[in-house]
Amino acid sequence: MTGSITEPSARQKTVAGSLVILYAIITILPLVWILMTGFKTGPDSISYPPKVFFQPSMEGYVNLFTSRTRATPEQLATLPAPENFADQIARDRGMIITGPSKFGERFLNSVIIGFGSTFLSIFLGTLSAYAFSRFKIPLKDDLLFFILSTRMMPPIAVAIPIFLMYRTLGLSDTHLGMILLYTAVNISLAVWLLKGFIDEIPREYEEAALIDGYSRFQAFVKVVLPQAATGIASTAIFCLIFAWNEYAFAVLLTSGTAQTAPPFIPTIIGVGGLDWPAVAAGATIFLLPIMIFTILLRKHLLRGITFGAVRK
């Protein structure tokens, strides 16, 4: 087919390419700006006109990870020499570091809840997907539609009874509660995506294994799972991204111990609403892993997004 009459001409390619690249640059600009703002000082971040070139500073990151208190110059003079660069930066602004901020904890909560719910969604999702793909299940299509339809519910619509239920069961503001909740939201997508991947694995492989004396379960673990590994990995990334980004349930059901980063980051802004470098630093640390993931794993991810559409 190469060089056929339907192949776009070189000129077409150049024009299309330039337009797409222009759009990509415009679309990436806000993200680059956030990255830069994280390394600005407070005044630089709100200067007019916006500063493209500036003296980089770690102030935003120091403010993100520490809590500080204001000190008079006399108090500062009585202190011993600063122990590290963070101390130094804080003192240059007339502040003393009093301890770590809550950002580390909140970030860790995001990691625990994100990975916990992803693991559980994939574990349960793979089992169901395999059963739906290989066995005769009564009302199979209805069950599959039921699983998908749970995704149409606005989170706030079920948040009220979940809030009441969690309060009764003592699951409010716990890691377990959030993991179960995110698993329930993710599992519909996981089952649908994974069923697609498992459908693609020829049944002959398992049948051969069964004839060789494997039990059904052994065949599932030793034959099907390794074949579905890529599919499982890309489904896992989707579940992780959802759990990582989720806000509505997190803000309603968590406030302390189990609070994740998305409801916390907007509160970093602090008194006076002017500490944009710290907010930008928090956003950068939180968003960067996802961006790197997306770029590294683009082939699998992009396939996963369109999978449902192509399949149906």
Place this chain on the structure above:
Amino acid sequence: MTETSVTSRPLRRRIRALSDRTIAWLFVAPTIFLLLAVNIFPLIWTIRLSFTDFRANRPNRPVEWVGLENYRRILTDPDIWNTMQVTAHFLVWTITLQVLIGFTLAWLINRKFKGNDLWTTIIVLPMMLSPAVVGNFWTFFYQPQIGLFNYVVSFFSGVDPSSFSMIGSVNLAPWAIIIVDTWMWSPFVMLICLAGLRSIPDYIYEAAEIDRASKWRQFWTITIPMVLPFLMLAVLFRGIENFKMFDLVVQLTGGGPGSTTELASINLKREAFEKWRTGYSSAFAVILFVTVFGLASIYVKALNKVKDR
């Protein structure tokens, strides 16, 4: 597995069939159980609450059964109608813009220029990010005077950057949320359209070339009809998501100024978790859910008709 070789063939098959069925149920049961516990049970509870005057902040107060009173009040409440109008405006514009931008981008990327997959990935980045965090930092870009967005607008139009506030003005705030949502989600429509465009076999275009159909005609008689089912599916997904929209907008404008950007979910959250009118807000939640479900079902029927054509 050694003993199976001793048993007779039909019996062995029966054991295997039985264990298959057990495995099937063992594998499916936890998923169904979890969905029943965390999705269906709360939904039924919401429906039950919607007929009462229960208030979640006063659990010990006696609960009255009020019948359809909550529903009657919602349907006559001007605030709710305002919320629905705001939601409709948001839906119509975000979907229109995202379809236009998404399709155009997909159509351009399908020219297969060099390095297109890297640029595609960069375009896709915003939709992978946390909407709440995105909404939060866009308030920074929308600041009058110092904000990047205002600066760029003033750079190209010459308007004073401190003369307008995207999230502070009643007229501009609805557009502020539409802009961010479009920035974030056009790539989704793009990816689905791209899958559609790539599914069109080359020979159809070749046949059209041989028949001397113009490029313009090919576009309208081949490209558009073949991509339409994909595009409609993208619209369905975006429609459902934006009808539920909460996190991005709550961080961006919080529903304000006034209630000019108070989408259905934001209104619901206010009623349920700030005013603590649990019964009333449950009734609104049920109405929203039925609306989404009803509209989505009608739409899916239309989609299937287009696909069968």
